[in-house]
Amino acid sequence: MASKRKHSKVWNFFDSVDEKSAKCKYCKTVLSVAGGSQGNLSRHLKNKHPAALEETKRQTNESRQEANTPQIIGPQQQVITSFIQRPPAAGKAEKIDRQLVRMISKGHHALRIVEEPDFKQLIDDVSNCPGYKMPTRKTLSNVLLPKLRDEIVGSVKEKMELASAVCLTTDCWTSLANESYIAVTAHFIESEATVMSSHMIACEAFVEQHSGQNLCAFLQKIAERWSIENKISAVVSDNAANIVNAIKTGNWPHIPCFAHSLNLIVQNGLREISVVQNKTHCGVFQS
Structure with a gap:
């Protein structure tokens, strides 16, 4: 029973605790799956992690599309050039550089974006995934961002559970x-x-x-x-x-807060020497 029910995409977001329960990968909540029912899991995603439910639907649609796509049977021999990373042609590299400058200038991005590790990793990942399609703004805000947020929240909660003091x-x-x-x-x-x-x-x-x-x-x-x-x-x-x-x-x-206390001390000290400050300012302005 356990092996059959785990074919569902909903199990991508849960870890099996035993035959009767599963733990959410995001919030670490333990839910009952007694009798093989996945209703609790789907309801939990719908109420607590709607972005994950959207991701499940997207994965299901992609699986259906792949199933309807004719597959090439048999091993495919790779050519030797697939193992060699050659530098891009000068003209193509220049075109990419110009597009990068346009993106930075039109979007008012900081110049340091080209030095940020996450941006470098993004470019590297995209270059190795020719069929990648940029998500829409709606997908980014309604699905991808909430999904990553839930993953991070679950990870931090798990760490806090092990901490003895906070x-x-x-x-x-x-x-x-x-x-x-x-x-x-x-x-x-x-x-x-x-x-x-x-x-x-x-x-x-x-x-x-x-x-x-x-x-x-x-x-x-x-x-x-x-x-x-x-x-x-x-x-x-x-x-x-x-x-x-x-x-x-x-x-x-x-x-x-030490910094706040130090600031109060300095402010009180300045008030004590306000007369000297005024005389100093006057002397500076006169000179």
């Missing part, structure tokens, strides 16, 4: 459009690599009043979302009364 840093700010935002970053030691790992786990608009109670409720919601309620060893923030009160309300140890 420290949070948080800050609030207001945009030029007068919209308030709050961000939370988690820091922990990876148990296997024994290295510090930092991941932003929240960056959201905050429409509520910035009271200590509301900020505390937000931090608790984020902690529950990432299943780290009992692992928070400290929360680092600035010295604003509302966020300090929020952290204390949540019964978490608070560590004032």
Whole structure:
């Protein structure tokens, strides 16, 4: 039964735990598949990871197209030139360079894009895949980006499960459009690599009043979302009364941000010597 049901494309997004359960590769949720039913898996993808469901449909359509395409039977002998990577012709390389400059100038991209490892890898992958077709903007935003996001979230959650303690840093700010935002970053030691790992786990608009109670409720919601309620060893923030009160309300140890504290010390010191500053400025302007 297990071998038959795994022919479904939906199993590309789940790992089999045993004959009666499967674990989501994205959020690590364990679901029942008792009796060979895949309904729970499909519903989970539809409700939690709709991008993955779209990917399943796309793979199914591609499989049908391949099935309807005549196949060449028998081994195909490769020519020796397929093992040699020759440099492109001068004219073709120049044409690509001109197109690269057009893309950078028309799209207002930074010149450093040609030095970014991910962009170099993209060009290398595309050059080795002649039949590759660029996805549409809709596919990119509705399928590819959410899919990668879910994969990264699942990977980070898995690492956090193994961490014995997590420290949070948080800050609030207001945009030029007068919209308030709050961000939370988690820091922990990876148990296997024994290295510090930092991941932003929240960056959201905050429409509520910035009271200590509301900020505390937000931090608790984020902690529950990432299943780290009992692992928070400290929360680092600035010295604003509302966020300090929020952290204390949540019964978490608070560590004032060193950079913010140093800035307050400098500002207070400058006020003490404001008379000297004014005289210095006046002397500079007169000269």
